Amino acid sequence: MLKLIIGNKAYSSWSLRGWLACKQSGLAFDEVVVPLFDADWQTRRAAPDIAPSGGKVPILWDGDAVVWDSLAIIDYLDGKTGGTKFWPSDPAARGFARSLAAEMHAGFAALRSRHGMNVRQIFAPETPHADVTAELERLFELWAQARARFGGDQPYLFGAFGAVDIMFAPVCTRITTYGLPTPRFAQAYVDAVIGHRWMQDWIAAAQDEEWVIDKYERPPAA
Structure with a gap:
């Protein structure tokens, strides 16, 4: 196993x-x-x-x-x-999906460093730092393209839940935790990811953990 x-x-x-x-x-x-x-x-x-x-x-x-x-x-x-099970079968969709996953894997450093993941917290929304705002704009541009070209009538970026949604799932938690400004179409996607049954299982298990890392229990510095 x-x-x-x-x-x-x-x-x-x-x-x-x-x-x-x-x-x-x-x-x-x-x-x-x-x-x-x-x-x-x-x-x-x-x-x-x-x-x-x-x-x-x-x-x-x-x-x-x-x-x-x-x-x-x-x-x-x-x-x-x-x-x-992970990537779209259509070659164009598959290539675009792999590109998005790779960009998430290698990029968005400001968003990740300034807004650490903490699925147990909801902080009061604050205006994000300029470098985070720029990365959010890029993020939402990618999501909009994927949804428009390949999303169809399902809530995820390429229709069915898959590898790209897995790669962006922690970003969805960050948007939720820190109340980051999000356009309506992107918020609908965030809600779909957070509402997925596996995400709900993960978040519930996190609530039961006794470990605390102090640096992730504070809102980001200005």
């Missing part, structure tokens, strides 16, 4: 992506949650089951095979399940 090692559900955005990928695969998997950045973290991250990734989560074990990095986990599981 697959084994997925993840960090705190309240805070770990990359873990959320890896976990959603496992759920999307439909394959059975064991879930191991390890608290991040506590007193034992340096020792724990050097353990044999986490060390191959350099001490980063998520990390997926499939027998002797080991995969880390959320996008790599998506691609591994896509191959393992016949290439039908």
Whole structure:
């Protein structure tokens, strides 16, 4: 059986992506949650089951095979399940979807650094920093193009829930947590992602965690 090692559900955005990928695969998997950045973290991250990734989560074990990095986990599981569960089948849609996923994977640094994921909090809305505003504009432009070209009558970016929605799911939580200004069409997409049953399961589990990382429990600095 697959084994997925993840960090705190309240805070770990990359873990959320890896976990959603496992759920999307439909394959059975064991879930191991390890608290991040506590007193034992340096020792724990050097353990044999986490060390191959350099001490980063998520990390997926499939027998002797080991995969880390959320996008790599998506691609591994896509191959393992016949290439039908994660990406659109249409070549144009598939290419656009992969481009969006790659841009999310490599970009939006200001949004991610200034607005850490915390699915247990709702902060009072504040005007975001200029660099975050610029990234939000780019984000919403990408979402608008995907919805217009490939969304059809379903609520997700390419119709059915898939890899791109997995990659953007933590951004949807950030928009919700910090009340970031969002146009109506984008808010409808955020609501659809947050309302997905797997997201609701993740958020409920995060509420039950006892671990707290103080730096993620404060609103962003101006």
